[in-house]
Amino acid sequence: MRSKPGVSRRGVLLGSAVALLAACSGHSAPVAAPPPAASSAGRAPLTPPVTIRRRRSMARGKDVDVVLVTPEGVPGTGLPVCVALHGRGSNARSFLDLGLPAALTAAVRSGVRPFAVVAVDGEHYWVPDGDDDPYRMLTDELPGWIAEAGFGPMTGALGISMGGFGALNLARRQRSVTTVATCSAALFRSWPEARARGIFASSADWSAVEPLQHLDELPSSGLGVWCGSSDPFLAANRQLISGARPAVSHVDPGGHTADYWRAVLPDVLRFVGPRLK
DSSP states (O other), rough: OOOTTOOOOOOOOOOOHHHHHHHHHHHSOOOOOOOOOOOGGGOOOTTTTEEEEEEEEETTEEEEEEEEEETTOOTTTOEEEEEEOOOOTOTTHHHHTTHHHHHHHHHHHOOOOOOOEEOOOOOGGOOOOOOOOOEEEEEEEHHHHHTTTTOOOOEEEEEEHHHHHHHHHHHOOTTTOOOOEEESOOOSSSHHHHTTOOOOOSSHHHHHOOOGGOOGGSOOOGGGEEEETTTHHHHHHHHHHHHHSEEOOOOOOOOSSSHHHHHHHHHHHHHHGGGGG
């Protein structure tokens, strides 16, 4: 899908902070955006169980980071995989800033069956945009990169904000993904809301991939939904909860912020782990 004419994706990504916040919220009043990825100079040295590999995505026409995370002290060979999809304006490494490695280790030490989390760089709601197709990357390329790392199959997905849109869309179209968890999913209740993003070329293009338009196709028994009570996407997430009837849903104090996602991530991982096949 091509972006709406006159809207530059580069302008969205590289514009002012105010413009980015407005784009994330869908409202005129700014809300907190996903945290920017920290520079490599500001990071602690990567040590197992975190590995970052640079891979060429033919589907996206560019190199992408693939972030592989396993529980500390647990061999990665054969572990089932949950793919993690980041929010708009962020990247795969943002899950490290949210404390995912420590949260995954803690979940396993609490008794959750070990599993791996794999994050990858994406964009524009994880749907095609001209020659850049992050969805095809997820379905056609990521499984091979996962197998290359020695892990088991990808049967779960978790997504934050824009990544929630992508994770739900992936689960409804890939039956092998039977578990999906979302945090502050960026969903759109109507075409005017979606059109304001400048991502979808037409109402038909949006409707084809909008999870709220396909609630009966979601794996409700393997679905978990988290959203902050002050999140601008709360109404859309309530529609997801009422229509999809997820196995677990939480609306707790918090906004569309890194602090909220960091706080709920341990619960999300404890939900995902036991349900992976």
